Amino acid sequence: MVFSHLDKKKGNYWKIIAVFAIPFVAGIVWLIIIYNNVVTMEHEIDGMKTGIQKIQTESADMGEQIFSFLDGSNLESFMRERNLIKDKSPDYFKISQR
Numbered sequence: 879m880v881f882s883h884l885d886k887k888k889g890n891y892w893k894i895i896a897v898f899a900i901p902f903v904a905g906i907v908w909l910i911i912i913y914n915n916v917v918t919m920e921h922e923i924d925g926m927k928t929g930i931q932k933i934q935t936e937s938a939d940m941g942e943q944i945f946s947f948l949d950g951s952n953l954e955s956f957m958r959e960r961n962l963i964k965d966k967s968p969d970y971f972k973i974s975q976r
Contacts, residue, residue, distance in 0.1 A: 946952060957964065 947956075956962075
């Protein structure tokens, strides 16, 4: 009798340990999954930052090209290439609005 009573107590201890161990292990697995998602997101953010920097650099280069094209000497050469003249008092088309 005494031996079977001890076996019951041991069985209860294992049940209690299992009740606490299963959620503990599940929590650890959940934390690992969250950590992996955070690391993946950080890598994606770094890639997006690199892309944004590249776009900003290209935008600045385009801006420089536009401003260099609109520079006075470049406009003069553009006008000479296309046989355009600089008119001091241009006449514009007049369109009547109805």
